[in-house]
Amino acid sequence: MTNLKETVFISHPSISFVGVSFVLCLLAVAPRPSFFPLVLLLSSLQLYGRIIAHRNNAFVNFRNLWLALTSAVTLSHIGPALTALSTPSTSIIFLTLCAATASLIVLTAIFIDIKACAKMKSQWSQITLFPALWASVWVVIARISPVGRLATWSPVRGLPPDIWITRWFGVPAIDWLTAACSVVITEVVGDWFIGSAPARLNGDDADSIIIPDLPGVPAPKAKSPTPRSYYVLALFGLLLTVTIPHYVSSTLPLPPYSKGTTPLTVACVLPPFQRLKNGPPLLDDFIQESRRLNQAKVLLWPEGAVRFDSFDAKAAAIERVRKDVAFTNHFVGMSFEEVLPSNGSKTERRNGFVLVDKHGPVMEYYKRHLVPVAESFSLSPSTDPPTIFTLPLTMPKGFTRSEWGNETRPIPVTASICLDFTDPYAFDSLPSKPALILAPARTWDISVGLSMFEQAKARAAEIDSMVLWCDGGEGGVSGIVGRGVNEMMKAGPGSWTRTIGIQYPFDDRKTIFMDGGESVGLMIMWAFQGVIWAGGVLSTWRKARRVNEEAGPLLG
Template sequence: MGIAEVVFIKHPTPLFVTLSSGLALAALSPRPAFTPLILLLAALQLYAQIIIKREHAQAKLALLWVSLTAAIAFSHIGPSMSALPNSAMSVIFLSLISSITSFLGLSAILAQVHLTRPTSHILLFPALWATLWGTISHVSPVGRLATWSPVVGLGPYDWTRQVFGPWGIDWIVAAWSVVLAHLVGSWFVGSPAMLGLEGENGKVGDEHRDNGDQDGRIVPVDLPEDASIVLDAPRPSPAAVGRPGRSGRVMFVGLGLLALMIPSYINPDVPLPRFSPDTTPLSVACVLPQSRHLKTGPALLKDYITESQKLNAAKILLWPEGAVRFDDFTARDAAVKEIQNKVAIPYNVFVGMTFEEVVPSSGSGRSYMRRNAMVLVGRDGPIFEYEKRNLVPIAESFSQIAGKEPPTVHTLLLTPPKGTTVPEWGNRTRPLPVTSSICLDFSTPSSFSALESKPALILAPARTWHPTVGLAMWEQAKARASETGTYVLWCDGGEGGVSGIAGNGYHEVMQVGDGSWVRGLGVGYPFNDKRTMFTSGGEWFAMFVAWGILGLGWVADIGYKNGGGNRQLAWIRGPALVAGNWVQGFRERRRIARGADTEAGEEQDLLGDEDET
C-alpha cells in the first residue's frame, strides 16, 4: 500500500482535516498570510474532490467546517477576549464570525468542485473567490478583517494593489491554489485507478474515455472509505481521461501568474529622496506622550499640547484616535483655539487633534451619544474636520454616532523650511493635498473611492485594544496606502499599538507603544494628483477584469475546440465563432419575430373580413 492510496483513498479525512486546520492557523489569523492561504485552498479543493461522492460526505464536510471554525477562533481568541466587556459575549461573537467565514469559504470550494465540468474553465474559481470576498467586505461591519484575504507575504504581487486592489490579490491566491491542486492531483492521483476509471481487466473503461475535462484532477467517484485501489496501473493517455487542453490551460495560468511578478523587479518600490529638485521635503510626527512621565493618569489636553510643542521640527503633527474628550461643543472650540495659539501659530505647523465629544440626544432613548472625529488646526484655525464612519461593532456602535461624509481632499500650503530660500523653493508656498480617515475606516478599500484626486498624505489616527489587533490594522493601513498610491501617517495610541509611515516604499513600523516620533518624507514635486487605476476604476473595474479574464478563456476554448486543436488559431477562431453565433442567433430571432408578425397580420385581416360581413 503506497502513501498515495493511504492519503487519497483509504484515509483522506484524518489527514486533510488535520492539515487544513493547521494551515488555517497561519492562513486565517488576524493577519492572513499569502502562501499558507494558497496551500489551504489547494488542500480543501483536493479533499472536496475526493469525498464529494463518497459515503457520509456531508458528515465529513461538517467535520471539516467545525475544524476550520475552531482553528480560526483559536487564532483570534487573544484579541477577541478583550474586545468586549463580557468575555462570554466575546467568545459567542468570535464563534459566530468564524463559523460564517469558514462556511462561506467552504461553499466557494464546493461550488468550484460542482461547477468543474467539461464546459467550465480553470479560471472560474478565481473569479468566484474574488467576487465572494469583495462582496463580503461591503456588507461586513469590519470590512476586510476576518476574511480569507491575505495581507502579508504578498512579495512581488504587492504592486497589483494599485491596479486591482484586494480583488487582484484574492484572484491570484485562488489561481495559484487551482494550479497547485492540479499539480498535486497529477502527481499523486493521475493513474486510472486513482481516477476511478479502471475496468475489471485493469484498463481504462470505454465509458470513461470521453468523460470530459478531468485530466490531472481527482474525479469524484462513489467509493466506500475502505476501497481497495491498485496504484501501479499504467497512466492513461490524455485522450483517455479527458481533453488535452486542461493541462495546457493550467500551465498557461501558471506562466501568467509568474509573469505578474515581473513588474516588481522592473520598478521596485523604494522611497523618494527627501531632498532633491523633484521632491518636497516633509516632516510628520505622531504625538504619543509617554505614560511614565504623566502624573495624572491618561494624557490630557495640556499633555498633548506640551508634547506637540516639543515636536515643532515636524510640519504635520497627528494625535492618536480619541486623544481628548469634550462634554460640549464649547469645550471643543476652546481647545481648538488653544492649539492654534500655543502650537500652530508659534511654530507654523498643522496639528491633527482627535477627540470624542458628547452630542445632543437624537431621541434614541440613550442618555448621551458621542462622535469620534479629528480636526486639522493651522495658523488660521480649523482647516477641515472628519468623523469616523466605521465603528467597532458593539464596543463603539452602541455609544457612538457614525459619520456620514466620506473623506475629501484638502490642500495645505507649505512654506519653505528653515535653510531654504524662496527661489530654491520655487514659490512662496507649495501645495500639499491631504485627507483623513480613522482606524476601522481603513478596513475596507471603498473608504477612499469618493476621492476626486489623489492625496499626498492620509492622516490616520487609531486606537487599538490589543497588539495583535494593532498589527492587523497596520496591515490594512498599508494596503490602503498601496491602493491609493500615497503616504499614510498611522498613529496608534492603543496599548502596544504600532505606528508608522506606510506607502511609497515605506512598510516598517516606526514605534510600538507610547512615545512620540518624527519622520522625514519626500513628496513628488510637482505633485501628481492623478488617482491610481484601482481608486479611479473602483471595485467594479476589478470585478470586470476578474470575470473578463474568464470570458477570454472561454472564447479561447471555443476557438481551440473548433480549430482542430490548433492553439495558434484559438484566439482568432474563438472570437469569430462567438460573434458569428451571436449574429446567427440575432438573425434567427428576427426571422421568428417577422414570422409571428406576418401570422398576426393575416389573422387580423381575416377577422376584419368577418366584421365587414
C-alpha cells in the same frame, strides 16, 4: 510512495486532510493572514473536496471539515478577542459565530467550484473559475461586513501589498493570485496521485471513432486534446508574469531632499506614560508634547486623544491648540470624542478629527465605521466622506528662494480614522489623489494593531499615497506606509518624528482603483472567464461541424 498515496487519498482521506487543514488554518487565518499557508490551505480544501464531493457521506465530511476550520479560526483569534468586548464569554461567542460564517463561506465557494467545473468542457475555464469565484466572494463580504476587509481571508503577509496590480485592481487581485496559486498546487498534487495515464477522448470523440452503420470504416482521426498540464503550466506562467516585476523593480521611497521632492517632517504625538501624573494624557499633555516636537510641520494625535462634553469645550480646545502650537505655521491633527446635541434621553457621542493651522480649523472628518458592539452602541457613525485640504507648505530652513520656487508648495492631505481603513472604498469620493493621509487610530491589542497597520498599507497601495498612522492604544503600532515607505516607527506610547519626501510637483491624478474600485478587477476577471468559456463553446462547435463535414461523403 504508493503507501503514502493510499493512506492520504484512499484509506484515510478524512483524517489526513481535515488534520492538515486544521493546522494550516491556524497558520493562515491569523489576525494577519499569511499568503503561503493560505495557498496550501486552499489546495488542501480543494483536493479533499474533490475526493468527498460525490460520496454518499459528503455532507458529514463537509460538516466535520467546517467544524475543524471554525475551531482553527477561533483559536487563532482568541487572544485579542478576549478583551475586545465587555466580557470574555461575549467575545468568544461573537468570535465563534464570525469564524463559523467565514468557514461556511469558504467551503461553499469550493463546493460551487467543484460542481461547476464538472459541467465545464473547457479546461481553461475549469482552472480559472476558482480564482475568480474566490476573489468575488470576498469583495461581497468586505462590502457588507461592518469590519470590511478584516472579515476576509485575504493575505496581508508573504505577498507584498504594494505589488503593482493593487493600484489597478486592489486586494481582489491579491485574492485572485492566492487562489490561482492554490489551483496550480492542487493540479500538480492531483496529477501526482493519478500518475501518468493514457490520454482519453471525451464522450463525443469516443463515439466518432467508428461511424454507426459503416462497420470497419474508421472515422477521421480526431485531434488529440491538449494535456491539462499545459493549461496549468500556462497559469503558472501568468502568475510569474504578474509577480516578477515587483521583485525586479521594487518601489523605493523618494529622498526627502532632492530637486523633485518636497521634504515634510511629520510627527505622531504620543505622550509617554512616565511623564504623566494623572492617568491617561489630557489636553494639556498633548499640547505640551506637540510643542516639544516643533521640528515637525504636521503633528497627529491618536484616535480619541481628548474628550469634549460640549461644542464650546471643543472650540476652546481648538483655540488653545491654535495659539499654543499651530501659530508658528504648524498643522495639528486633533482627534477627539464629543457629545452630540440630543433631544432624547440617550446621550450620543461621535469620534472626530480636526486639522488646525494658525488660522483655526481647516479640515474636519468624523469616523464612519465603528467597531461592532464595542463602539456601535456608544458612538454614532458619520456618513460624510473625507475631503482634501491643500496644505500650503512654507519654505523650510536650508533652502534658498530659487531652490524652493513659489512662496509655498501645495501638499494635498486628507484624513480617515482607524477602522475606516478596512473599507476599500474609503477614498473613492475624493476628487483627486492625496499625497498624505492622516490616520489617528486606537487598538486594544498588539495583534489587532498590526492587522490594522496592514490595512493602512493596503489602502495606501490602492490609491498610491502615503499614510501617517498614529495608534494610541496599548501596544498600538505607529508608522509611515506607502509609496515605497514601509516603516513601523514604534509600538506602544512614545512620540516620534520622520521626514518624508513628497513628489514635487505632485501628481494628483487618481489611480485606476480610485476611479473604479474593486468592481473593475471583478469585471476583468469575469470577462476573462467569459472569453474562455466562449472560446470553449466555439471550439466544440467547430469540432462538431468538421466531423459532420468529413463524415458526410461517407454517409452519402
